[in-house]
Amino acid sequence: MRAHVPGAQGAALQAADASSQPGPEESKPEAACHAFGCSIFPSSMAPAAERAGATLQREEWGDITYPVLFIQLNQLFSTPAGLEWRETARWIKFEEKVEDGGERWSAPHVPALPLHSLFQLRTCLQKGTVLLDLDAPNFKEIIDKALSRQPEEAELQPELRERLAALLLCQPRHQPTKSLLQLLVELGLSPCRGKAKSWSEPGAQLSKTPLKEQLRNRFKKKVPPGAEAAHIAVGEVEFLEKPFTAFIRLRQGVALGSLSEVALPSRFLFILLGPRAKAKAYHEVGRAMATLLTDEVFQRVAWQAEQREDLIAGMEAFLDELTVLPPGKWDPSARIPPPSCLPSPHRRTTVHQPDGQSHGNGDIAAAGDRAGQRRAHSREELERTGRLFGGLLQDIRRKARWYGSDFSDGLHPQCLSAVLYIYLATVTNAITFGGMLGDATANMQGVLESFLGTAFAGFVFCLFSGQPLTILSSTGPVLVFERLLFSFSQDYGLDYLEFRLWIGLWVAFFGVVLVATEASHLVRYFTRFTEEGFCALISLIFIYDSLKKMLSLADTFPINWQYRLDNVTSYSCICNLSSPGHSSTGNDTPLPSALGLGGSRVSVHNLSLLPPLSSQPPAALAMLSRTQCLDQGGYLLGTSCQYVPDVTLFSFLLFGGTFLSCTVLKRFRSSRYFPVGVRKVVSDFAIILAILASCAVDAALGLETPKLLVPSELKPTNPARGWIIFPFGANPWWVCLVSTVPAVLVTILIFMDQQITAVILNRREYKLQKGAGFHLDLLCVSLLMVVTSVTGLPWYVSATVISLAHMESLRKESTTSAPGEHPKFLGIREQRLTGLAVFVLTGVSVFMAPVLKHIPMPVLYGVFLYMGVAALNSIQLTDRVRLLLMPAKHQPDLAYLRHVPLRRVHLFTIIQLLCLALLWVLKSTVAAIIFPVMLLALVGIRKGLERIFSLHDLSWLDSLLPETARKEADGKQSREQEESNSEEVGDVLDAAFSGLMPRRGPEINVSVN
Structure with a gap:
């Protein structure tokens, strides 16, 4: 019969439950002692067990490490x-x-x-x-x-x-542990010296x-x-x-x-x-x-x-948790691989609850405990001071002491990889949204404005914000509002940029008011339900836009579905410089089959290399390229004139290859190949390596895939506008007052977009050490609205997906890990240098056009797809959607599945999906004007879920709202106070009765409830 180390066999089951257990600060003083007393019979080791348990309890409270x-x-x-x-x-x-x-x-x-x-x-x-x-x-x-x-x-x-x-x-x-080189050297020298030398002789x-x-x-x-x-x-x-x-x-x-x-x-x-x-x-x-x-x-x-x-006594505690396997039911020679995660020792010292407390699935007290824990961990950044700009001043004090280290901590090789990765993502995003803005606003805002605005707003934000890991960018919801605003201006004869200027000024004013009144404390109501809905929406926008851009390539570079190899001799294309009215079928002799489809590109672009054919009319034998032919008023004749190589199909190969390369290389850190140092470097530079590999394949094949086009001149995209927008002159005076109505909607959109992203980035699981700055971030975004509105640049807000990618690229893991132990996540490399470098490079990209023009757009769309999928996989909603498609017996062992019935989990998931679908429909239709209100309505919908789900279920699937958690914590405290009072009364009565009545035995216990 074999026994396993406690917590090793079945650790995957215990680890999922570990997060639900009280931490050291919540453990009761007697809990550790009870963990050492699992025997059902009296033990002579009781005093030692109590002493050992008390020792562990002192360590938990004293945070002793060995x-x-x-x-x-x-x-x-x-x-x-x-x-x-x-x-x-x-x-x-x-x-x-x-x-x-x-x-x-x-x-x-x-x-x-x-x-x-x-x-x-x-x-x-x-x-x-x-x-x-x-x-x-x-x-x-x-x-x-x-x-x-x-x-x-x-x-x-x-x-x-x-x-x-x-x-x-x-x-x-x-x-000793030997490297591969040492083994090869010993193998080569073994015939010469016979036997390898030992460290010692007997x-x-x-x-x-x-x-x-x-x-x-x-x-x-x-x-x-x-x-x-x-x-x-x-x-x-x-x-x-x-x-x-x-x-x-x-x-x-x-x-x-x-x-x-x-x-x-x-x-x-x-x-x-x-x-x-x-x-x-x-x-x-x-x-x-x-x-x-x-x-x-x-x-x-x-x-x-x-x-x-x-x-x-310590060994007895070890034996208490031992798992025994019967000898005939497993292979003792089998080696059990290390689990991916292990249970916390704090859980093991408090696993035996005193007084027979029950933690069943329906225990409301357990939900109260979880609510109390989450309340205990509430952020000090979100506590109200009751003073004007009180939260802002606290943010400034909190971040000021870290300001110097924000620059020194960025001097690490990992930051170089993050800069290149986020730079390319930011440039691609600027070009994509700049092009969309140009289409939506008649080039009042285009690619150049997008570049300059991204560089300026991002640089200023990273320099002064409370959370410099946030990346500012144009976002889908803001783009939808810009499109609606331009259409409204055109319909009612208003100047778009001037109207937009007043909206931006009002939004900045409302934002400062929100900062002054500490409105950011409302983000406490943004629970997992709201965060996941918004994050999933932005992730799907990234995925949808990348696929949409790829499919649009078929319009520019059509796929040659009608190509037949057997008909290659009939394909040709010539340039006819004669007037189309004078041409005739008899005079338009096709080129020989050698210049057919197989060489159609040569016949179009390199026709000047061919010797003149005297049998053809002079007008038809003008050996010109396609561009020269069209510039001189000619036209193309032949069945292969519209032929282009299969650029679209190759672009899809680059697109999919880049996405798969990013995914595989990012996971290379956990592979079994190469030393740890090599795997870490490959994983850190995964995105850059994938882009370079795809660019090399594209350059080797030489197909004319669409390339990254960067503006090379600093002038407005639309010549009719300037760099400064004046507030009066083009529109009636009352526009400055009417613009408050759309400004309220934009303020809601900016507030929700900015603060939801900030909440996601400042989650406890990222182990950030320097704190957040919700009020300071909102102030920076509000003041930037003034500058971008006056200069006619796009509005910028936190980009959820790119910011999450920025965080992931700066993950810190333990450099030394025991054999079999997975590297421990240590936190995020918090600094300002990567963001500043990204936006400086974005600003000078105008001068880097000769280099950037070699990067194919399908490669960058593949990076977009990877970012969207990675962000989507980081939320619990994705896991619960997978559960909808899994039979119960194949579902993973997740903590919430142990405590919440499966049908309730599915109901919660379906409600989230319906809200997500509603957000997508609103974003994509004429009803997009109320999209900001719908974002705010997510909080109300989450409040309504308390009528459908119990607090116990919500504590596992989501987190409790502040007032609900407060009520639960206060109720628990009052119950504990009542129990304490009853025990005190019982002690008094016990003492009184003991003085008046004879003692009948130690089993008598008088208590009053």
């Missing part, structure tokens, strides 16, 4: 030359074994232990030597003290101690200083900084009649020379030596000890233990 342990298992082997210590396994988080061949390490795996080995280990701790906080400067003194402080019943004879000490002081043979004494091989060991890169070593030595010897065991914890980490594979200070030692014929049992006990030391809960007990019973 060094990571590198654990090495050395086993004693008998060789012809004598006894020899060999490294057979090692642990940091998971176990790695030396394979039977002795030349390589196994893959990291979850250790599977025989249950009996744990019981034997407990016996070793109960009967063997236990030395805690031992002071010793070297390994020899440690061994001498361990041998001299044995229990009386296990004391060894002096001669046995000497032999045992000499054996323990022998140099172990390590199994019987050699332990070196007091680290060996050269230890210092060069590549495995040290996997060991976290500040780690310490734990040594386990097991084996059988013929001169012992009974086992010798010792568990030692040093007061200070001591460097023990060449004892460890990696040169680290040592803290723990465990020794088990015994008589022969039980080598396998000794090995398994050593593995059990190593596995215990990798367990975070037991490790914390081992660090703080004051006596032997504390260690045994």
